[in-house]
Amino acid sequence: MFGVDEKLESIYKEVTDRNTGETEYLQAVKEVLASLPPVLAKHPEFYEYNIIERLCEPDRQIIFRIVWEDDKGELHINRGFRIQFNNALGPYKGGLRFHSSVYLGIVKFLGFEQIFKNALTGMPIGGAKGGSDFDPHDKSDREIMRFCRRFMTELYRYLGDDIDVPAGDIGVGQREIGYLFGQYKRLTHKFEAGVITGKKLNWGGSQVRTEATGYGLVYFVDEMLRDHKKSFDGMKVTISGSGNVAIYAAEKVTQLGGKVTAMSDSKGVIYDESGINVETVKQIKEIERKRIKEYTKFHETATYYEGGNIWKIKTDIALPCATENELTKKDADTLIKDGVIAVGEGANMPTTPEGIKTFLDAGVLFAPAKAANAGGVATSALEMIQNSRHDVWTFEYTDKRLKEIMVNIYKTCNETSDEFGSPGNLITGANIAGFIRVATAMIDQGVI
Template identity: 60%
Template sequence: MEMTMNLKDERMLEAKKYVDRVYESVVQRNPNEYEFLQAVKEIFLSLTPVFARNPKYIEAGILEMIVEPERLISFRVPWVDDNGKVRVNRGYRVQYNSAIGPYKGGLRFHPSVNQSIVKFLGFEQIFKNALTGQSIGGGKGGSDFDPKGKSDMEIMRFCQSFMTELTKYIGADVDVPAGDIGVGAREIGYMFGQYKRLRGNFEAGVFTGKGVGYGGSLGRTEATGYGTVYFVEEMLKDRGLSFAGSTVVVSGSGNVSIYAIEKAQEYGAKVVACSDSNGYIYDDKGICLDTVKRLKEVERRRISEYVKEHPHAQYVEGSTGIWTIPCDIALPCATQNEIDENSAKTLIANGVKAIGEGANMPSTLDAIDIFLESEVLFGPGKAANAGGVAVSALEMAQNSSRVQWSFEKVDSKLKKIMTEIYRDSIKAADDYGHPGNLVIGSNIAGFKKVADAMIIQGVI
């Protein structure tokens, strides 16, 4: 028995040395790419037991290959504003891993977009996509263009210029972009139109998140928000808890946030706060979703306008303060690193029972450690927010067969996928000695699916 334990310990030690060595090489080769290194570290911290048990992954150099994008594209995007002035932005697309299918991932238009953020998002996307069980690889892209304050014509001209370059690298069986922050139905429409014009054919499967009238899927708009709630509800069930009767805080007020609020309310929760980049609203009577939808989806106004119609509610400048509001369930659905160590401690002090990440890595590594140490239920983004890309894959399937499924069929498949992601993550955590840890479980479950495919395909 002692010899067996010593052998196991030796394998774990050697595996840890290997993972640490590869991580250090990533740091040296990608200096100052903070967001990317954060994503790599978060994955690597989970993988030591996998390499200890499966030395074939070390021998095949899987870790060294998987951290390097298969292709990284950077290009300029010149466009003309309404005053006739030439503007220039940067465009990016990272085609990270195609071991299990064509590259798949959204486009983000936001001033913060740079190479580090695109690589961070693309690296996460590899494992998120694998968790869905669909045949899709990992990719991501975007630009430092800011759609806020731009006219429809300016946004159209930018999107057309952006797609003039990106068209060279994408296709239904190559790379399938979708939306992300700053890229909704309007932007997808302009980009798809330009792709169609340049290619001279109607290739519906090249984009997902399209309008229902030209190949889009019913349920895609709701998918990420709904999927986050479906995942969290599974977490809660295993603790004998539920959304019903719970107080919920949701950051953001975009697509993901709105439909997370909608589904949480359907499940009987009282959602008391949401936010945008300027500040947050607190409504102790419960957020009026109809008002939020109209302000953000129709009128494209700031969330501060909410209190003009609901004067009993409060608006507070600065969005980070939203995590000081006591709640049972917190759903960060805005952007990366919005919950830091102090916010995590505040949430715990105020009695939070569960966190479900609707955004991509909205909690810092320190915050995640605090949640796990405090035994708060924690659903990491690569698992909890996989609903959007899952339904994107369903949209691709519908495009391939030239059919359209009902909302009910899509929603039923989404719920099943999110339940399976939860169960696969729990099982992987249990199998590798970390019961209940969904961070480790989802990382391992996603990694093994991709790594096994890479081994079969050889050194590519």
């Protein structure tokens, strides 16, 4: 599995034995470990200090029960999680996800990825993740508020602007962030704005935070394209999903001269050869909170495919921005046959290992999630800086900082892939660059 490196084989077996059934987490660990043999050959001290074993075991796993009352007075029980994985580079940092699919393996996978993603930003932030199997869809504002209050009542004692700083993720937007912070303030008697990010602008939030992950993805892919004498200009682009990441990726693609022809949600796909109108999608998804099929009511040129597969639509550039393992080998084969030139991962681990190998073998430019979708956490870190300084930056300045960070991440991944014998393989470059930064800090700080 890892070449002739028997030590890595032994470590991975130990990880699988200790985390049985946590499929997504084990997939994420395997991907990172597969990139490490050339690093370990050059830096045997990483074995000496048991860096890999320490990285694969979270510093802290917090699991708790949440009992909340709905509008009818009925009680419901959910499970909450916070996995504080590694703080060698700074306070734990990572989002909270509220979705019915959340379980320990998902949270650990996301937290493990967050270690390296955060390291790649160059910002002083460690890796963590959290959430609950609570689903805010079809819940009233008061029900969501009651749930958030109970969630924070269990979690607040583990948080702090120099300890652990959560943010939003799927199911956790500015509404939920507000309720969570309000309860934190009530319990601690402190207006500690830097304890959570993704806030509204009027009480400590950052410009560009809403747009950051989607914009950052496109900035990264654009730099990758330019490095190969290409650009978004005149390209057809398909984007899976229609949430925050997908919407703002579509907006930035359009600004750069690309044409987004298809988007999706869990029920189906919209296709508009004339180009998706992003403002319409915002109206449907962000304001009305309806299904993407509503788009056809506003645009006669659009077609809706119930249960459709967006990867069957011919495109130049594919941006998977929906969920993990959504793009399979079969999908990759279809996209390659139809002439795709680049894939950029906006969601976390949206392409299966077999799909990734298919793209790489075919010479398709591939931007991996832990590098390409780091814009969200990078801008969260910028929000933390503003909060610590009691400062407010303009949209233009923050967007400029975001673009600089994403361009630097691309350059770091590309240069690292060259240095360690895998030129152009940004997956290897991202894994190695993030790993070295964290591992070196761990050694500097001793065995803790």
